[in-house]
Amino acid sequence: MRIVLFEPEIPPNTGNIARLCAATKTPLHLIEPLGFKIDNKHLKRAGLDYWPHVDVTVHPDFDHFVNTVNPPRMVMASTKAATPHHRFEFHPDDAIVMGPETRGLPAEMMEQYPVGVRIPIWGEVRSLNLSTATGILLFEALRQTDLIVD
Structure with missing residues (x-):
């Protein structure tokens, strides 16, 4: 399992x-261009x-990652x-790719x-915060693939 952030823009999200x-x-794989410097104080x-x-x-770039x-x-x-996400079958070697905020x-x-x-949303918002969405998807993937360690 791996997380891929394609052109992330907001340092605190990437830090989280x-x-x-x-x-x-x-x-964690970060795909440039990044919306911040990797040494950004908010990221750290x-x-x-x-x-x-x-x-x-x-x-x-993404081709380099691939x-x-x-x-x-x-x-x-x-x-x-x-x-x-709750009806999706994750595999242990998946790369979960998240887009820019x-x-x-x-x-x-x-x-x-x-x-x-996708993560179902039934409220009046377009999407969830990137770090929140990544956490939801990663933990569901780990749960399904028995990669969670107690």
Whole structure:
């Protein structure tokens, strides 16, 4: 299992996700361009002192990630995906790809990698916060694949 943040824009979200990845020993991949400098104080503050425990890789673009990591399956997270997360069958080697906070994943990526998942929303909001959504999807994936350690 791995988390992929495609062009993340908001430092505290990425810091929170890094902390989540440290807590679950899940590799984190950041796809440039980033909306902040990797040494941004807000990024470090959100990740607290957990950064040394995060298996993080920064890629210059999505193709570099695909070509170097070559994940067996990419799960594209989108409010437009048809399958809700609780009805989706995660695999232990999935790469869960999250889009930028203000625009989500590009339509071309969704077409090229058609395996998609969404978190149902029945309130009057367009989407959940990126770090919240990542936590929901990661823990569901870990639960389903028995990768949660008690």
